[in-house]
Amino acid sequence: MEAVIFVVKAMAGAVLSESAKEAYGSVRDYVKEKLGLGQAVELLEDKPNGDTEQKLLAERLAAVNALEHPEFREKVDILVAALQEVTDAPKPAKILIEDIKAGEATFRRMTAEGSGSVIVKGVESDCLTVEDLISKS
Numbered sequence: 001m002e003a004v005i006f007v008v009k010a011m012a013g014a015v016l017s018e019s020a021k022e023a024y025g026s027v028r029d030y031v032k033e034k035l036g037l038g039q040a041v042e043l044l045e046d047k048p049n050g051d052t053e054q055k056l057l058a059e060r061l062a063a064v065n066a067l068e069h070p071e072f073r074e075k076v077d078i079l080v081a082a083l084q085e086v087t088d089a090p091k092p093a094k095i096l097i098e099d100i101k102a103g104e105a106t107f108r109r110m111t112a113e114g115s116g117s118v119i120v121k122g123v124e125s126d127c128l129t130v131e132d133l134i135s136k137s
Contacts (some may be wrong), residue, residue, distance in 0.1 A: 027075045031057075034074070035064050059135075077079035098122045108132055 028045075029068040032038035047053050066072050095110050095118045105125040109132045110117050118135045 010023070017082060017085060019085065020052070020079065023075070023079035023082040027079050030072055030075055031061070031066070035066055037061065037064070037134070095119070100124070103127070111136065
């Protein structure tokens with residue numbers, strides 16, 4: 001069941017690369033057309049973060065033994081590889097420092113790279129030190 005849940009999370013998911021979008025479409029189409037679970041897929045796509053929708057599709061995939069279908073497994077493997085590419089890509093770093101109340105506060109040597117940003121707001125301190133706080137692109 002754990003593998004099925006991973007598939008559902010991927011289908012519910014994320015910002016996808018072009019190859020991941022194609023792989024997702026292939027898995028989605030297979031689940032809808034070959035496994036007959038179109039309604040469960042549509043419910044998930046309407047509410048991708050819904051626990052009920054994710055659980056419903058996971059249960060239905062398990063009920064039809066989806067992971068025992070070689071063609072489905074192949075499509076899922078391609079989707080997993082495409083998602084791994086997205087996971088391995090550098091993420092923009094964001095440093096957010098907010099709502100701190102302190103007698104003395106020091107922030108040193110923090111760097112956000114890529115399209116990252118450094119945001120400091122709502123800091124109340126009798127003695128505030130900020131050194132080497134960098135945002136690089």
